[in-house]
Amino acid sequence: SSELTQDPAVSVALGQTVRITCQGDSLRSYYASWYQQKPGQAPVLVIYGKNNRPSGIPDRFSGSSSGNTASLTITGAQAEDEADYYCNSRDSSGNRVFGTGTKVTVL
């Protein structure tokens, strides 16, 4: 079982802002990274570290962290942002672990 918990699904109106959270005690010690996965495709890194975006990732994606919660925010969501999103970090024993995943629907 995952030690990183995410809401199963969230929805957002086109152009609005949505925050996806990832909760786990280990996040007090480790940064989370975030991945976008569209149907039939491999995951793609969207945020890593404190709040870093790989080349090619739009600046509407941002990351933050407070206490035991890491967050991915999409500001001005677009239709192409509809996807599953996973966080990744380490568990309390230091093993890598993925969050349970959040399905984002853009209305």
Next chain:
Amino acid sequence: QVQLQESGPGLVKPSGTLSLTCAVSGGSISSSNWWSWVRQPPGKGLEWIGEIYHSGSTNYNPSLKSRVTISVDKSKNQFSLKLSSVTAADTAVYYCARVKGIQLWNNWFDPWGQGTLVTVSS
């Protein structure tokens, strides 16, 4: 630009051993990165399997540790996964990925291979 490509049998019999290889191109497997395997059962989430450094050091998911072996072949610039005693529960898309970030508390997976579906069935 580093690219990863998984290869291996798409069908494995129950109780058999799943074997996959990840070929690394556009960069050296001997660079200062870990190299990882991740899987995703149909319709489910991502599960980290394990990782290897070019020195041969490995880390495994405790839930799979007794059945997993990850190895590296520096001469071929590739790394491999073996999962023994497979059952239908091991049916999944298997991905390889590079682990970036030197600090223990700040790592990420990039890039990923395209993934390969392995079905466990008789």
